[in-house]
Amino acid sequence: EVKCEGLQCVRRLAKPHPDTLVPQLHTLLLAVGPEAKNLRSQVSRAAICCLTDMFVCLGRNMDTDLEYTSKILLTKSGETSGFIRDEVEKCLLAMISNVTATRALLAVTSTGCGHRNVAIRKTAAQFLSILAERIGANRLMSGAKDVTDRILPAAAQFATDGGSETRYYGRKILYGIYDHPEFDKLLTKHVPAN
Numbered sequence: 001e002v003k004c005e006g007l008q009c010v011r012r013l014a015k016p017h018p019d020t021l022v023p024q025l026h027t028l029l030l031a032v033g034p035e036a037k038n039l040r041s042q043v044s045r046a047a048i049c050c051l052t053d054m055f056v057c058l059g060r061n062m063d064t065d066l067e068y069t070s071k072i073l074l075t076k077s078g079e080t081s082g083f084i085r086d087e088v089e090k091c092l093l094a095m096i097s098n099v100t101a102t103r104a105l106l107a108v109t110s111t112g113c114g115h116r117n118v119a120i121r122k123t124a125a126q127f128l129s130i131l132a133e134r135i136g137a138n139r140l141m142s143g144a145k146d147v148t149d150r151i152l153p154a155a156a157q158f159a160t161d162g163g164s165e166t167r168y169y170g171r172k173i174l175y176g177i178y179d180h181p182e183f184d185k186l187l188t189k190h191v192p193a194n
Contacts, residue, residue: 003035007046011053018057025058029065036072041081048076048087055094062095063103070095070107074115077123085119092127101135106146109154118163125158125169132173141180151177152190 010032014021021028032054035047051069055062062069073095077088096104108131112124132140132151140151151173158170177183 003038003043004046007032007035007043007050011050014050014053014057018061021054021058022061025061026065029054029069033068033072036076041084044076045084045087048073048084048091052087052091052094055091055098059098060100062098063100066095066099066103066107067110070104071111074108074111074120074124078115078117078120089123092123093130096127096131096134101131102144102147105131105135105150109150113154113157118161118166121158121161122163122166122169125154125161125166125173128154128158129169129172129176132176137177137180140177141182141186143182143186148186149190152187156187156191 010021010028032047032050035043036051038044038047051073070092073088073092077085077092079085096108105128108124108128112120112128115121115124128151132155135147140147142148155170155173155177158166159174161167161170
């Protein structure tokens, strides 16, 4: 209960006064992050809701610890508890809507692509397809270092995944960039033939 109250205080502070959290943001995320992994679902949900509010209110200030927070959130998306999964999806949507799109792309691909859990791969593919739409085909196919070389292998891997929903999102990403003139050249460059 004390942890939930503490997380609620952070949420109340983030909404009207986000600038007060920015100087200690890294420390705050290191405190909130482990609570999202807490075995008590009430505490875990409160921490995920807190992260959602932080993404909404602090926006691009959250870029620095994006890899850390996205790993926690994607890992939580593999749980069986429906209400936790729903909160995680809301939080991931807030994340990709409010942070730098290319940073979010890096964070989602680094954690979600090669994961063993089907639900985590599906969630990663789902939010990667939203990010791909947001970034646009021209930017994705620009040959930029951490964009093109991440999105193409990830989309190809998702399109051939064992899970049908993951395959759907992988194909959706590929259909969005298929008509680009550089697609074939970049595909052979960044995706192995096998």
